Amino acid sequence: MAMMDFLTTRKDELVGWVRKFSLFPYPFVTACCGMEFMSVSSTLYDTDRFGAALPRFTPRQSDLLMVVGTITHKEAPVIKKVYDQMCEPKWVLAFGACATSGGFYRNYAVLQGVDKNIPVDIYVPGCPPRPEMVIDAIMKLQDRIAGDRHPIFPFEKQDEVKL
Amino acid sequence: MAYESIKTELNGLFENAGDSFGMLVLELAAENLLPLVTRLKEEFGFALFLDVTAVDYPERQPRFEVVYHFYAVKHNKRLRLRTRVPEADPTVATLTRLYGSANFMEREVHEMYGIKFAGNKDLRPILLYEGFVGHPLRKDYPIDREQPLVEYRTSG
Amino acid sequence: MLVNLGPSHPATHGTIQVIAELDGETVKKADIHCGYLHRGFEKQAEHHNYHKIIPYTDRLNYCSSLNNNFAYAATVEALLGIEITPRCKYLRTLLAEYNRIADHVTCIAATVMELGAMTAFLYLMTIRDYIFEHLNHLTGARLTYSYVRIGGMARDLPEGWLERLEEILKFYERYIKRIHGLLDRNRIFIDRTRNTGVLSTEQALHWGYTGPILRSTGAAIDIRKDAPYLAYDELEFEVPVGIKGDNYDRYYVRMCEMDQSVSMVRQLIKLLPDGPLNVQDHRVVLPEKERVYVETESVINHFKIIMEGIQVPAGEVYLSHEAPNGELGFYLVSDGSGRPYKLHVRGPSFLHMGGMHTLLEGYQLADVIATFGSMNMIGGECDR
Numbered sequence: 252m253a254m255m256d257f258l259t260t261r262k263d264e265l266v267g268w269v270r271k272f273s274l275f276p277y278p279f280v281t282a283c284c285g286m287e288f289m290s291v292s293s294t295l296y297d298t299d300r301f302g303a304a305l306p307r308f309t310p311r312q313s314d315l316l317m318v319v320g321t322i323t324h325k326e327a328p329v330i331k332k333v334y335d336q337m338c339e340p341k342w343v344l345a346f347g348a349c350a351t352s353g354g355f356y357r358n359y360a361v362l363q364g365v366d367k368n369i370p371v372d373i374y375v376p377g378c379p380p381r382p383e384m385v386i387d388a389i390m391k392l393q394d395r396i397a398g399d400r401h402p403i404f405p406f407e408k409q410d411e412v413k414l
Numbered sequence: 415m416a417y418e419s420i421k422t423e424l425n426g427l428f429e430n431a432g433d434s435f436g437m438l439v440l441e442l443a444a445e446n447l448l449p450l451v452t453r454l455k456e457e458f459g460f461a462l463f464l465d466v467t468a469v470d471y472p473e474r475q476p477r478f479e480v481v482y483h484f485y486a487v488k489h490n491k492r493l494r495l496r497t498r499v500p501e502a503d504p505t506v507a508t509l510t511r512l513y514g515s516a517n518f519m520e521r522e523v524h525e526m527y528g529i530k531f532a533g534n535k536d537l538r539p540i541l542l543y544e545g546f547v548g549h550p551l552r553k554d555y556p557i558d559r560e561q562p563l564v565e566y567r568t569s570g
Numbered sequence: 571m572l573v574n575l576g577p578s579h580p581a582t583h584g585t586i587q588v589i590a591e592l593d594g595e596t597v598k599k600a601d602i603h604c605g606y607l608h609r610g611f612e613k614q615a616e617h618h619n620y621h622k623i624i625p626y627t628d629r630l631n632y633c634s635s636l637n638n639n640f641a642y643a644a645t646v647e648a649l650l651g652i653e654i655t656p657r658c659k660y661l662r663t664l665l666a667e668y669n670r671i672a673d674h675v676t677c678i679a680a681t682v683m684e685l686g687a688m689t690a691f692l693y694l695m696t697i698r699d700y701i702f703e704h705l706n707h708l709t710g711a712r713l714t715y716s717y718v719r720i721g722g723m724a725r726d727l728p729e730g731w732l733e734r735l736e737e738i739l740k741f742y743e744r745y746i747k748r749i750h751g752l753l754d755r756n757r758i759f760i761d762r763t764r765n766t767g768v769l770s771t772e773q774a775l776h777w778g779y780t781g782p783i784l785r786s787t788g789a790a791i792d793i794r795k796d797a798p799y800l801a802y803d804e805l806e807f808e809v810p811v812g813i814k815g816d817n818y819d820r821y822y823v824r825m826c827e828m829d830q831s832v833s834m835v836r837q838l839i840k841l842l843p844d845g846p847l848n849v850q851d852h853r854v855v856l857p858e859k860e861r862v863y864v865e866t867e868s869v870i871n872h873f874k875i876i877m878e879g880i881q882v883p884a885g886e887v888y889l890s891h892e893a894p895n896g897e898l899g900f901y902l903v904s905d906g907s908g909r910p911y912k913l914h915v916r917g918p919s920f921l922h923m924g925g926m927h928t929l930l931e932g933y934q935l936a937d938v939i940a941t942f943g944s945m946n947m948i949g950g951e952c953d954r
Binding site for chain 3: 280282287293295320325329333355360361381
């Protein structure tokens with residue numbers, strides 16, 4: 252039995268390792284944070300080292316939705332549609348103060364945080380955040396992805412350890 | 415061409431002429447807008463239509479003031495036109511036949527203030543969305559009245 | 571067939587929707603839907619003091635925030651009747667040109683990346699990152715600086731800033747030679763951009779184009795030459811104009827403007843005078859901290875400026891600067907209190923989008939990408 256536990260934890264680690272180092276982001280870029288996203292994907296602060304460089308501009312083929320910039324009420328149906336079109340497993344990174352909580356725009360047009368419409372896994376504050384913060388966020392997200400459990404056998408589903 | 419020649423030749427089409435930091439400002443009635451702008455474009459060379467916007471004075475009658483800015487490329491001179499429209503019938507002639515750039519700007523003024531541009535068939539909302547009720551830049555629209563299109567999540 | 575190039579673009583250009591009616595590959599009719607980034611700048615400005623609006627102006631054309639800051643501050647200073655100090659004037663001109671380089675670099679980088687030139691994109695991003703880090707040393711932020719204050723600037727230049735500036739300009743020249751080598755006579759680039767998105771001068775004026783797009787049609791219209799503001803009348807520079815008004819001309823006009831900006835920055839480094847940075851006007855500028863800690867009058871002055879804001883006399887003004895995209899105008903109506911009664915931004919990108927359908931119709935679907943990139947539509951300026 253201990254052998255089975257050992258194998259299933261190794262299986263979980265393998266799946267986690269594969270998933271975390273091959274993230275396909277969908278950069279939903281709207282505003283100023285997009286400039287920092289371009290910087291963080293370029294040579295000086297590289298996301299390619301973390302496996303998260305190749306953006307897939309279609310929700311069907313991506314697994315990390317990066318909400319970069321302000322989401323207005325006009326844009327909210329679009330982002331909801333894009334999120335719904337993504338397949339499991341999917342994660343959402345709210346990039347910047349505007350995506351996290353509306354930023355310093357408190358008016359009739361701005362959605363006060365994208366988590367009012369879609370669930371967010373990791374928030375990056377900043378206006379715009381420094382590229383190092385984005386890389387830190389991606390690394391924390393990778394830790395969370397690595398720690399996910401993927402129970403397939405019946406005995407695994409008994410006591411799930413959620414990290 | 416100096417501002418003096420504009421004032422003398424177009425006398426009768428505007429009510430007041432003033433100066434604002436070196437720019438000529440003409441105040442006129444809403445009916446004279448289209449003839450005045452046509453003459454400005456054809457005779458005085460105001461080929462670039464810079465801007466149209468509106469200001470809301472809720473205590474004054476007429477309530478809205480529509481403000482236009484023009485630029486004469488050949489003579490390097492700018493010009494401002496101001497006209498007032500009441501709240502009951504906020505209509506002003508459209509400039510889309512003279513300047514193509516007027517289209518987007520008039521759509522914005524229409525949705526933000528409710529000012530109608532007679533002759534502009536395409537007054538769809540441009541910065542706001544279909545289904546938005548009200549005119550946000552009026553002084554009586556509270557700033558944080560949001561009209562969300564997607565329902566908010568309750569938990570997750 | 572209707573094709574929707576939806577608001578979520580592969581181009582990191584911002585969010586705008588183009589609904590194109592196609593006949594095969596040719597675009598018959600294009601309808602531009604903007605407004606997906608409307609953040610209520612004007613309404614927000616009516617509820618804030620004049621200083622609190624400065625971060626909002628940063629985020630209008632976020633690639634060159636300092637230009638917006640300076641245009642806004644000049645508008646308020648015109649109504650206040652303040653004349654800025656010589657050092658502030660030259661420093662604002664220097665930073666405006668420096669940020670113009672960053673903006674044009676971003677535009678060209680994004681455009682050529684869309685056409686497939688990843689190498690040029692990475693080179694240009696490196697230049698831009700060095701500029702950002704350098705401005706971070708000065709202002710504290712990489713992208714949205716909020717560096718201006720009404721009547722002056724937030725703080726003076728630190729030690730060694732001008733030496734590093736010269737290093738970055740040399741680095742820029744080395745790398746720009748590579749970009750010229752990669753793109754100027756590149757067969758693929760010329761095929762994609764020559765004779766696509768052609769614009770004539772009367773068409774441009776009819777649809778309200780200003781800035782590099784108008785200059786690429788052949789008209790040398792530039793506010794820095796026609797109605798000089800800040801220190802532009804003391805600088806020697808040329809205004810590059812194009813020949814045909816197509817995408818290649820817009821790319822080349824921007825490259826030439828960057829070189830002109832570099833030469834202007836070098837002239838300004840020599841011309842920069844010493845002296846006070848902020849104007850000595852107690853209505854507007856905060857008193858120095860040493861006096862605030864000691865004198866009651868300074869404490870009260872500081873308190874009133876922070877809590878009530880600057881009291882701008884009633885009136886109206888329209889002032890425009892030559893932003894990297896075109897004529898950026900601010901129309902300010904003040905009623906005498908500490909908040910503007912109305913602050914309207916004439917954003918050049920908004921008008922460019924109004925006329926862009928004429929540049930898309932008749933061309934192929936793939937040309938939409940090249941044309942759209944060369945327009946440099948910045949969402950913050952278009953939708954405000």
